Amino acid sequence: MKLKSNKTKEIAICLSLILFSLFVIFYLSPFHIEAEKAEILALSPRLFPELASWLIAFLSTVLILITILEDERNRHPKKTFNTFAEEMTVLAASAISIFFIVSFILLGFIPATFVSLVLLNLTQGKLGIIKNLGISMITTLSVYLFFHYVMEVFFPVGELLK
Amino acid sequence: MIMLENLIGGLSLILTWQNLLAITAGSTLGLIVGTIPGLSATMAVALLLPLTFDMEFVTGIMLMVGAYKGGIFGGSILAILLKTPGSPASACTVFDGYPLTRQGKAVKALKMAKYSSVTADIFSDIVLISCAAPLAAIALRFGPPEIAMLIFFSLTIVAGVAGDSIIKGLISGVLGILLATIGLDPIIAVRRFTFDVPNLDSGLSLVPLLIGLFVLSEVFVQLGNKKNGADEFTIPKARKPEDNRVSWQEFKPTLKTIFRGSFIGTAIGIIPGIGTGIASFMSYGQAKRSSREPDKFGKGSLEGIAASEAGNSSVVGATFIPLLALGIPGDIITAIIMGAFMIQGLIPGPMLFAEHASLIYAIFIGFFICDIVYFILGAIFMKYAGLLSHVPRSVMFPIVWIFCVIGTFSLRTSFFDIGVMFAFGIVGYYLQKLGFALAPLLIAFILTPIGESAFRQTLLMSDGNLWIFLSRPISVVFLLMTFITVIGIVRSYRKTRLR
Structure with missing residues (x-):
């Protein structure tokens, strides 16, 4: 049952890749490459993107055929798909990453890093609140001081604090 | 006789406490910076450039060379311990390296990396000293057809690192080619897939992509991996004393790989603009293909570490060959070092050999001293890198996360790069989970810009006639090598499937 489910997922992934490559060939390449049709092949900036897209479509088709024709018994069940809990943690970490960029621009490095580290530690659920705050603060300040004074990487002041 | 005089003159110039201190300081900084994901040897050398203005010429150069060599090796320490490469190299x-760490053989892996790096470094230094001028002259004969075929040949490496599914590996590689086409076209400079975003005009930057794919995706995997329950970030301890050392019996069989990797790295380093990342992948691919135990590659093979480290370390000395012999920088770092030469009023090239031979020989001897210094410093660093094992997982990975951010940001102080890094962190995480190897994507992404330019320039030279590739001897050699390699890959793939 598990094998069949993996097989369906593999085919779904390949179909998505084929759709993606067709999207590149028939939409992105004609409308998002600023070039007239070139007389010499080498002058066309579309040569490599379209060649790559056709290759993706071809290889995905081959993979679908292999998946369909392959004997189920020869397939090695792989732990490729995630549990719900893993998925949620990764989604939370991704959301924190987006929050970090926005808060870095608006508030600057120290508040953005401190809050993001606290939130990231919360997703782990391993540290108590005091320990979490302490470690996040120490990490933020040490990293800031090291980069500011030793590496001479200067972080911009947040837009809201200017 | 003249060479002996120059050597003695060079020795008297290099053996001062200031130079030894500069080499030690440079190597230390290089090791620290190289260890931090996203910060590379390039950054360390660039940071040191302003400090060299008031120094003696040889002292300033040695400070930068130390940082260069230390930075390349430093990048490998966390690659082995935490699966977080500090640089493409x-x-x-x-x-x-990482599978060995998980098997409780972290120290063995680190020592293997160090031994092969230093051996390869010494190899390339010897080549630098003995063959600087003639080798650079050969490399300068490489025109677009030769470079295009060299890259075509290099792309066969993708199959070697494709993971469990060669087709998925190839798809991953082609995705890398597609991503590399974002930005201005290399021939006629029109925008491709930039969607009116100015930051995309120069294409996707390598560092955010690399950190996102290889480091951040691993952080996501680790953050999501709560099943183990254990909070501490554990570097498994050695089960036996042998796991903490590399015996002569283990080192001896890798010597062939180290010398092959050193040769590849040196050859790559001589050709301007190709770099350490490609050298290590090429060396690794060749080692796997010619190994008696190719199945062990990717699962903790000492030969694999030796190949990668020999490949990347041997580039360092070789990049100085075109710089010192002909005044052409081999990569970004040697371009920065060339700046240091010029600030001191010295123009690298054939005239420098004629007019300031003892200075050049002082630098040559300094290269060997650098090897010894970072061999010793590397041992100290490896000892303290082990302290990472005591840092709890819940502390370690958020810290790695923040280093990824700063490493990316510090490159061009760009928020856009941080966004790219996060995007590729998520992409990398899901690609891994869906069984697509990430290495082919990275290799193709690095190779494509050089390959595309060279291929299209060649077609322009020949009015679109592909026969030009068969009319140039060096290009034919690379084409034959590609053909032989592809046959070898297909045969070994069929053998594996039958097994």
């Missing part, structure tokens, strides 16, 4: 070391 050490991305390949992850494949076998």
Whole structure:
């Protein structure tokens, strides 16, 4: 049952890749490459993107055929798909990453890093609140001081604090 | 006789406490910076450039060379311990270094990396000293057809690091080619897939992509991996004393790989603009193909570490060959060092050999001293890198996360790059989960810009006639090598499937 489910997922992934490559060939390449049709092949900036897209479509088709024709018994069940809990943690970490960029621009490095580290530690659920705050603060300040004074990487002041 | 005089003159110039201190300081900084994901040897050398203005010429150069060599090796330490390569050069070391760490053989892996790096470094230094001028002259004969075929040949490496599914590996590689086409076209400079975003005009930057794919995706995997329950970030301890050392019996069989990798790295280093990342992947691919135990690659093979480290370390000395012999910088770092030469009023090239031979020989001897210094410093660093094992997982990975951010940001102080890094962190995480190897994507992404330019320039030269590739001897050699390699890959793939 598990094998069949993996097989369906593999085919779904390949179909998505084929759709993606067709999207590149028939939409992105004609409308998002600023070039007239070139007389010499080498002058066309579309040569490599379209060649790559056709290759993706071809290889995905081959993979679908292999998946369909392959004997189920020869397939090695792989732990490729995630549990719900893993998925949620990764989604939370991704959301924190987006929050970090926005808060870095608006508030600057120290508040953005401190809050993001606290939130990231919360997703782990391993540290108590005091320990979490302490470690996040120490990490933020040490990293800031090291980069500011030793590496001479200067972080911009947040837009809201200017 | 003249060479002996120059050597003696060079020795008297290099053996001062200031120079030894500069080499030690440079190597230390290089090791620290190289260890931090996203910060590379390039950054360390660039940071040191302003400090060299008031120094003696040889002292300033040695400070930068120390940082260069230390930075390349430093990148491999966390690649082995935490699967977080500090730079593209050490991305390949992850494949076998990290599995060894998980088997409780972290110290063995680090020592193997160090021994092969230093051996390869010494090899390329010897080549630098003995063959600087003639080799650079040969490399300068490489025109677009030769470079295009060299890159075509290099792309066969993708199959070697494709993971469990060669087709998925190839798809991953082609995705890398597609991503590399974002930005201005290399021939007629029109925008491709930039969507009116100015930051995309120069294409996707390598560092955010690399950190996102290889480091951040691993952080996501670790953050999501709560099943183990254990909070501490554990570097498994050695089960036996042998796991903490590399015996002569283990080192001896890798010597062939180290010398092959050193040769590849040196050859790559001589050709301007190709770089350490490609050298380590090429060396790794060749080592796997010619190994008696190719199945062990990717699962903790000492030969794999030796190949990767020999490949990337041997580039360092070789990049100085075109710089010192002909005044052409071999990569970004030697371009920065060339700046240091010029600030001191010295123009690298054939005239420098004629007018300031003892200075050149002082630098040559300094290269060997650098090797010894970072061999010793590397041992100290490896000892303290082990302290990472005591840092709890819940502390370690958020810290790695923040280093990824700063490493990316510090490159061009760009928020856009941080966004790119996060995007590729998520992409990398899901690609891994869906069984697509990440290494082919990275290799193709690095190789495509050089390959595309060279291929299209060649077609322009020949009015679109592909026969030009068969009319140039060096290009034919690379084409034959590609053909032989592809046949070898197909045969070994069929053998594996039958097994």
